Amino acid sequence: MAAPPELPPRGSPLLRGLLLRCPACGEAPLFRGPFRMHDRCSACSVPFTREPGFYLGSIYINYGVTVLVTGGLYAFLALVLGWSQEASLTACLGVAVLLPVAFFRHARSLLLALDGSVNRLQSPHASGGIGPTSAEDLRSLTADDGRAGCAMGVALALVLLFGLGMAVVTVLVSIGGMPPSGE
Numbered sequence: 550m551a552a553p554p555e556l557p558p559r560g561s562p563l564l565r566g567l568l569l570r571c572p573a574c575g576e577a578p579l580f581r582g583p584f585r586m587h588d589r590c591s592a593c594s595v596p597f598t599r600e601p602g603f604y605l606g607s608i609y610i611n612y613g614v615t616v617l618v619t620g621g622l623y624a625f626l627a628l629v630l631g632w633s634q635e636a637s638l639t640a641c642l643g644v645a646v647l648l649p650v651a652f653f654r655h656a657r658s659l660l661l662a663l664d665g666s667v668n669r670l671q672s673p674h675a676s677g678g679i680g681p682t683s684a685e686d687l688r689s690l691t692a693d694d695g696r697a698g699c700a701m702g703v704a705l706a707l708v709l710l711f712g713l714g715m716a717v718v719t720v721l722v723s724i725g726g727m728p729p730s731g732e
């Protein structure tokens with residue numbers, strides 16, 4: 550079969566992800582509607598659809614971003630601007646509701662970019678972009694998935710630690726109004 554056309558990748562995978570474009574070539578858009586994705590890249594044919602449930606992983610990215618943003622926002626509003634806790638929490642609650650919806654597409658795009666950079670077999674030049682075709686490919690894919698899982702686990706642990714740290718800060722501030730120390 551003819552190999553997919555050689556396209557020089559545009560920008561880094563992360564940049565392509567943030568721009569909601571194909572993680573392999575950066576040429577074509579990922580989405581054909583507000584929440585609907587193309588099945589594959591119209592420029593390099595790399596598939597955007599993976600195994601069932603693949604995009605559930607984007608929930609973790611969305612959750613992590615929401616925790617980081619609302620945590621940082623709370624600290625900024627309450628500790629820097631001196632807003633009351635009620636006002637700060639209300640603002641953070643609004644952000645926590647709206648941000649996951651607004652970030653839905655980017656979370657999916659970033660997950661796809663992350664997967665593409667870890668899973669070399671998903672590149673358009675490996676196996677014609679149709680996935681593993683041999684036992685060797687499958688072993689490589691399994692190892693790649695293991696590394697991706699470890700990276701995601703470490704990222705989630707850091708996000709959870711950050712969330713716990715922000716909870717500690719909130720409790721400390723609410724108890725005595727004293728400035729947070731360290732964590």
Ligand SMILES: [Zn+2]
Pocket residue numbers: 571572573574575576577590591592593594595
């Ligand atoms: Zn492409």
